[in-house]
Amino acid sequence: MEYKNPLGVDIDLETGVIPGAKKLVRRLSDLKGYFVDEKAYEELLKENPVVYEVYAIEQEEKDGDLNFATTVLYPGKVGREFFFTKGHYHSKADRAEIYYGIKGKGGMLLQTPEGRAEWIEMGPGTVVYVPPYWAHRTVNTGDEPFIFLAIYPADAGHDYGSIAEKGFSKLVVEENGEVMVVDSPKWKE
Numbered sequence: 001m002e003y004k005n006p007l008g009v010d011i012d013l014e015t016g017v018i019p020g021a022k023k024l025v026r027r028l029s030d031l032k033g034y035f036v037d038e039k040a041y042e043e044l045l046k047e048n049p050v051v052y053e054v055y056a057i058e059q060e061e062k063d064g065d066l067n068f069a070t071t072v073l074y075p076g077k078v079g080r081e082f083f084f085t086k087g088h089y090h091s092k093a094d095r096a097e098i099y100y101g102i103k104g105k106g107g108m109l110l111q112t113p114e115g116r117a118e119w120i121e122m123g124p125g126t127v128v129y130v131p132p133y134w135a136h137r138t139v140n141t142g143d144e145p146f147i148f149l150a151i152y153p154a155d156a157g158h159d160y161g162s163i164a165e166k167g168f169s170k171l172v173v174e175e176n177g178e179v180m181v182v183d184s185p186k187w188k189e
């Protein structure tokens, strides 16, 4: 039997950086078609800000193993919509996931394939259980980076297709200074 080596790392709780992790950067240009207000998107694209960064420690895609990653989701809006992660189902759709809030303010939008959506607010210390089959997207509703940890099966994979096409049935927007979860005009069954 070949055993893998255990690993301990300290997440920098101020910046979200995991030493030795693989870093992924997603700019606004990587999120084309994701925001409802296309005019506001094109306008902000001139600056093309970083929307989020991911620091991931990933294993081979094998049944039984675990990956973990922090995400640093920056504050901002496209029109009324707060900055968010792309969001995805798992390629192995029955794989669950755990999120843990580290810093800042935000939440998670979850959705079944039929379009039943749930919104869960998150702050430092919030644990969110993502059940099998639910798509999940995090949203920064604050004015500082929203940082969280995700722990997920190594063989879960990412299925971005249907969210890239139709989005979620709900949008998280600012209305009169309040965070509101409203129906998405883009959603079709």
Ligand SMILES: O=P(O)(O)OC[C@H]1O[C@](O)(CO)[C@@H](O)[C@@H]1O
Residues within 6 Å of the ligand: 054, 056, 069, 070, 071, 085, 086, 087, 088, 097, 136, 137, 149, 150, 152, 158
């Ligand atoms: O993969 P997305 O939807 O861009 O969101 C990024 C976050 O979600 C994860 O894919 C885990 O669900 C992590 O890699 C990261 O924390």
Ligand SMILES: [Fe+2]
Residues within 6 Å of the ligand: 088, 089, 090, 097, 136, 152
């Ligand atoms: Fe996931």
